[in-house]
Amino acid sequence: MISAPLPCSGRADRVQGAHFVPLLLLVLALPLQAVAAASPFARDTGPRSEFDASVTLQLRAFPDDGLLGERRVHPSLALEFEYFREWNQGADSFTLVPFFRYDVRDDRRTRGDLREAFLTHVGDGFEIHAGLRRVFWGQTESKHLVDVLNQVDLIENVDEEDRLGQPMLNLTLLRDWGVIEAYVLPGFRERTFASTDGRFTGPFEIAEARSGIRRVASGRVDWALRWSHLIGEVELGLAWFDGTNREPEFEPVGPVEAGVPIRLQPRYRAMTQASLDAQYIRGDWAWKLELLRRGGDSPSHVAFVAGFERTLIGVFDTRADLGLLAEYLYDDRGRRTPLLSFANDVFLGLRLAFNDLADSDLLAGVIVDHRSGRQVWSVEAGTRLGQHWRLAFEGRAFRGARALRPGVLEDLTEPGRQWGAIARDDYLQLELTRFF
Amino acid sequence: MTRGLGWTAVIAALLLATAAAAHEDLAAVLEDLDRSAEARGQAIAEAAERVDAGFADSLVAVRMVLHDARGSRSEREMRIATLEGVDTGDRSLIVFDSPRDQRGTALLTWNHAESEDDQWLYLPALRRVKKIAARNRSGPFVGSEFAFEDLTSEEVSNYTWSYVGRVACDERECLKVEREPVERWSGYSRQEVFYDAETLRIERIEYYDRRGSHLKSLRSSEWRVHADRHWRPGYMDMVNHQTGRRTELFWEAHAFGNGFSADDFSTTALQRAR
Numbered sequence: 001m002i003s004a005p006l007p008c009s010g011r012a013d014r015v016q017g018a019h020f021v022p023l024l025l026l027v028l029a030l031p032l033q034a035v036a037a038a039s040p041f042a043r044d045t046g047p048r049s050e051f052d053a054s055v056t057l058q059l060r061a062f063p064d065d066g067l068l069g070e071r072r073v074h075p076s077l078a079l080e081f082e083y084f085r086e087w088n089q090g091a092d093s094f095t096l097v098p099f100f101r102y103d104v105r106d107d108r109r110t111r112g113d114l115r116e117a118f119l120t121h122v123g124d125g126f127e128i129h130a131g132l133r134r135v136f137w138g139q140t141e142s143k144h145l146v147d148v149l150n151q152v153d154l155i156e157n158v159d160e161e162d163r164l165g166q167p168m169l170n171l172t173l174l175r176d177w178g179v180i181e182a183y184v185l186p187g188f189r190e191r192t193f194a195s196t197d198g199r200f201t202g203p204f205e206i207a208e209a210r211s212g213i214r215r216v217a218s219g220r221v222d223w224a225l226r227w228s229h230l231i232g233e234v235e236l237g238l239a240w241f242d243g244t245n246r247e248p249e250f251e252p253v254g255p256v257e258a259g260v261p262i263r264l265q266p267r268y269r270a271m272t273q274a275s276l277d278a279q280y281i282r283g284d285w286a287w288k289l290e291l292l293r294r295g296g297d298s299p300s301h302v303a304f305v306a307g308f309e310r311t312l313i314g315v316f317d318t319r320a321d322l323g324l325l326a327e328y329l330y331d332d333r334g335r336r337t338p339l340l341s342f343a344n345d346v347f348l349g350l351r352l353a354f355n356d357l358a359d360s361d362l363l364a365g366v367i368v369d370h371r372s373g374r375q376v377w378s379v380e381a382g383t384r385l386g387q388h389w390r391l392a393f394e395g396r397a398f399r400g401a402r403a404l405r406p407g408v409l410e411d412l413t414e415p416g417r418q419w420g421a422i423a424r425d426d427y428l429q430l431e432l433t434r435f436f
Numbered sequence: 437m438t439r440g441l442g443w444t445a446v447i448a449a450l451l452l453a454t455a456a457a458a459h460e461d462l463a464a465v466l467e468d469l470d471r472s473a474e475a476r477g478q479a480i481a482e483a484a485e486r487v488d489a490g491f492a493d494s495l496v497a498v499r500m501v502l503h504d505a506r507g508s509r510s511e512r513e514m515r516i517a518t519l520e521g522v523d524t525g526d527r528s529l530i531v532f533d534s535p536r537d538q539r540g541t542a543l544l545t546w547n548h549a550e551s552e553d554d555q556w557l558y559l560p561a562l563r564r565v566k567k568i569a570a571r572n573r574s575g576p577f578v579g580s581e582f583a584f585e586d587l588t589s590e591e592v593s594n595y596t597w598s599y600v601g602r603v604a605c606d607e608r609e610c611l612k613v614e615r616e617p618v619e620r621w622s623g624y625s626r627q628e629v630f631y632d633a634e635t636l637r638i639e640r641i642e643y644y645d646r647r648g649s650h651l652k653s654l655r656s657s658e659w660r661v662h663a664d665r666h667w668r669p670g671y672m673d674m675v676n677h678q679t680g681r682r683t684e685l686f687w688e689a690h691a692f693g694n695g696f697s698a699d700d701f702s703t704t705a706l707q708r709a710r
Contacts, residue, residue: 039708040493040495040705052540084710136564136565281568283620284621313575357579359579387511387534390537435536
């Protein structure tokens with residue numbers, strides 16, 4: 001649910017392993033059928049266009065000053081547009097999603113991004129997507145462990161759910177024995193981090209992400225392959241990724257002095273990732289699992305998230321549905337995890353859907369490291385006002401970790417203290433969105 | 437072209453004959469006093485299913501008007517595509533168009549006669565497809581007085597049936613049947629279903645909750661017919677007697693025979709349904 005940067009060093013030996021040639025051959029060998037199955041909603045109509053827009057006023061309030069004296073109130077304004085056009089009875093379409101934010105405090109958060117800009121062709125039993133696109137993989141709720149294609153837009157939100165558009169050529173095949181997705185990923189995008197005026201960066205000054213599309217770490221082309229299928233009541237996904245690790249490692253650069261923020265340079269290395277994600281639904285129980293093994297330039301490791309969600313309908317004699325969530329988060333790097341991650345943590349949460357006219361909902365949870373006692377609390381809630389407005393509340397609190405001191409490297413190696421980087425970044429956030 | 441029309445006419449005549457035969461069989465069954473109420477109830481449900489079989493697929497836009505007990509009102513718009521199952525249950529895809537904060541949300545359902553249905557929700561903000569538990573189908577559907585189980589197509593094997601008798605339905609005559617859901621997760625103990633005696637379309641349903649109390653009433657009207665046998669209501673009104681809430685559905689004319697395929701009702705199609 002939360003991650004923030006911390007320094008670590010990794011091995012520099014490089015693994016050569018981009019076998020994307022078979023994938024390219026697969027793409028080229030496609031049958032080029034003209035018209036086939038498209039969207040059921042696009043038949044017998046001419047070309048169709050849709051345009052959506054939303055404006056969001058966001059206000060973040062922090063009870064404490066940041067470790068570097070960052071301000072307590074952070075207002076910002078975001079615009080998102082979505083343009084969609086389809087023709088050829090829905091067999092061909094184009095999607096464009098530009099996003100802009102103006103942030104009063106942090107210049108880096110004032111920026112624009114193309115979330116998506118891609119062409120789609122749908123044929124008989126296959127789909128092709130080309131361009132900047134967002135693709136989600138996974139099943140668990142506390143962390144999206146195996147979801148690897150898109151870079152995290154961390155400056156938007158520390159919950160890792162905002163993602164940057166990834167340049168890709170994607171071929172999807174629909175077969176009786178499952179769905180095959182093949183991806184060629186030419187180019188890589190760096191993770192976004194707040195400046196020293198923004199929050200959630202601890203006592204560090206993290207070098208600004210170079211904007212736009214960068215060369216991949218291996219110097220070749222990144223690629224990925226995924227198979228997914230519904231077998232009885234089990235949804236199963238197996239994936240292989242060979243490319244640039246979206247999680248950076250951090251290298252201190254420049255002099256280290258007490259009282260002065262340590263400057264960090266993010267480095268992105270090549271990696272391979274084998275992953276499995278599964279969900280088994282039985283009655284009102286949904287059992288979830290995400291598991292991965294990463295290798296490549298850094299020492300290999302294994303991580304998983306596993307748990308369940310139980311949904312109770314009409315609780316306490318009301319219209320509301322209550323979901324009870326519990327997950328275990330494991331990472332075999334333990335305290336050596338390069339990020340503020342969860343190595344031996346328990347997540348407990350509840351989800352309330354009020355089933356009212358305003359679609360009100362609430363998701364609350366805590367992730368506890370049962371060894372150190374460190375806790376990450378979070379609440380998200382929302383409700384619609386009239387037909388065009390939505391009000392959303394979000395709050396997070398970080399407990400049980402002592403704050404890091406600026407310019408003191410020893411703090412970083414003290415076990416369990418990494419989370420101290422954001423110990424003073426508890427916040428409450430209100431968002432008011434107008435939809436057009 | 438003329439030849440094609442000729443064949444269409446022949447097929448239509450055959451279908452009509454089948455429907456007429458179904459009615460005759462049913463009349464004979466209902467008058468056969470040796471048969472149990474259960475057998476007669478099931479015969480009605482099966483005859484209704486036979487009459488509507490062969491619709492192949494349909495596409496419709498719906499406006500939902502929700503009223504709460506204090507008189508507040510809210511509207512939703514959605515489009516529903518349905519594919520008739522051949523060896524499997526029906527499949528349906530629902531896309532929500534309004535309110536705008538819900539726009540792009542979509543729901544895919546694979547009905548199964550013998551096991552729990554499969555259902556996936558598409559969350560556009562995360563570009564995420566999420567499979568959801570079938571039990572969610574007994575809760576309020578998008579905040580309305582309809583549960584999802586009220587809206588999906590009727591599978592005969594989802595209930596045990598019992599024929600009650602012929603009753604008056606406004607100006608018309610109805611066959612009243614009681615049914616009990618087989619599914620453990622259903623929100624109902626039983627339902628009273630009123631089939632129009634002539635067309636076998638469902639005019640009215642009375643719902644009883646798990647405790648046996650009268651919960652809701654559904655009335656359908658403004659009927660339209662396609663190919664002389666596929667009856668669809670233009671208006672539905674669901675009233676919750678326990679809460680005083682109410683939901684109205686305004687259905688646009690259905691388009692049939694759109695040529696949908698199973699691939700249109702896949703989880704990948706769900707991601708680009710709009």
